Amino acid sequence: MDGEIRIAVVVLAAGSGTRFGHTTNKVWLPLSGRRIISRSLANAVKSFPKSRNILVINPDDAALAKDVLGREARHIKVEIVAGGASRHESEHNALMHLAPAIEAGKVNVVMIHDGARPLATSILFHDIAMAAHHHGGALPAIVVDPLEIDIHETRQIVRVQTPQAFRAKELLEAYTKADRDGFVGTDTAACMEEYFPNVQTIAVTGEVTNVKITYPQDLVIAEHVLEKRGYKE
Numbered sequence: 001m002d003g004e005i006r007i008a009v010v011v012l013a014a015g016s017g018t019r020f021g022h023t024t025n026k027v028w029l030p031l032s033g034r035r036i037i038s039r040s041l042a043n044a045v046k047s048f049p050k051s052r053n054i055l056v057i058n059p060d061d062a063a064l065a066k067d068v069l070g071r072e073a074r075h076i077k078v079e080i081v082a083g084g085a086s087r088h089e090s091e092h093n094a095l096m097h098l099a100p101a102i103e104a105g106k107v108n109v110v111m112i113h114d115g116a117r118p119l120a121t122s123i124l125f126h127d128i129a130m131a132a133h134h135h136g137g138a139l140p141a142i143v144v145d146p147l148e149i150d151i152h153e154t155r156q157i158v159r160v161q162t163p164q165a166f167r168a169k170e171l172l173e174a175y176t177k178a179d180r181d182g183f184v185g186t187d188t189a190a191c192m193e194e195y196f197p198n199v200q201t202i203a204v205t206g207e208v209t210n211v212k213i214t215y216p217q218d219l220v221i222a223e224h225v226l227e228k229r230g231y232k233e
Contacts, residue, residue: 005133008052008107008168009044009125010094013037013061013115014083026213027115028064032226036213038072039118044111044163045076046122048129052107054097055115056083056090088184088191095175102168109133110172111165112188119225120210125163127204132165136199139164139189140206161206164188170196 013027027037037055045053057065059082069078081097083090091112101107109132113120124140131138141158164187171188174195178185185191192199209225211218 005109005129006050006105006107007048007109007111007129007165008054008098008101009048009163010054010056010091010098010110010112011037011041011044011115012056012083012087012090012094012112013040013065014056014058014090015087015116025058025061028061028068029213029219031118031213031219031222034072035068036118037115038068040113040115040120041073041076041078043118043120043122044113044125047126052098052101053078054081054094055079056081056094058083086184087187088178091188091191092175092179095172098168099172102172107168109165110168111163113163114212116213117162117210118213119207119222120161120163121207124204124207124210128163128165131202131204132167135202136170137164137166137189137192137201138204139201140210141203142206142208158203159206160187160189161210161212162187166192166199166201170199 015025028035031039045051053076055078057080065080081094084093098107098110109129111129128138128140140161144157144159171192174191177195178191183194185194189201211221213219213222
C-alpha cells in the first residue's frame with residue numbers, strides 16, 4: 001500500500017428531477033440558502049486540501065453549474081465532466097477523465113458520492129477515504145433491522161449509502177472491463193464486486209442523517225437536520 005493518500009473526489013449530479021416532481025435536477029434546488037450540490041461538494045472536499053475534485057453533470061446544466069459554482073463554491077477547484085444516461089455511465093466518464101492521473105500514480109484513491117446527499121459530514125468522507133486507502137474499498141452502511149433466521153444465527157439488513165471509495169487502479173480497471181462487457185452496476189461497489197470480488201471492502205458506520213434528496217419531503221428533513229447543526233455541514 002502506498003503510504004500517501006492522493007485522492008480524487010467525484011460528485012455525481014447528472015440525474016433528473018423526475019421522481020422529485022420538478023423539471024430541474026434536484027441537486028440544483030436551494031437548501032437553507034445554498035444549492036444542494038454546493039453543500040454536497042463543500043462537505044466532500046473539506047478533509048482533502050489537495051484532492052482532484054470532479055463534478056459530473058448533465059451537459060444541459062453546464063451554464064447553471066458555472067453560475068452556481070461561481071457564487072457558492074469559488075473556494076473549491078472543480079473539474080466538470082459530462083455525465084451519461086445512467087449512474088454507471090457517469091461514473092465511467094469520471095474515471096476515464098481521471099485515467100491519466102490514475103495510471104501515472106497521481107491519484108491512488110477515488111471516492112464517489114451522490115450529489116443528492118448534502119448532509120454527509122466531512123468526518124464520514126475522511127473515514128471512508130482512509131478505510132479504502134488501507135483496505136482496498138469502503139462504504140457507509142446503516143443497520144436497518146436484524147432478521148432472526150434461527151436461534152443460532154442472526155443476519156443483518158443494511159442500507160448502503162455514499163460516499164463509496166476504492167483504490168484507484170482497481171476501480172479504473174473494473175469500469176474499463178465493464179464497458180467492454182456491457183455490464184452496468186447499480187452503484188460503485190456493485191461494479192467492483194463484479195470484477196474484483198477479492199478486494200476487501202470495509203463497511204463503515206454510516207450516518208442516519210445522510211439522507212438522499214429524492215422526494216419533496218426529504219428537503220424538509222434536510223432543513224431540520226441543518227437547523228439542528230446550526231447550518232454547519
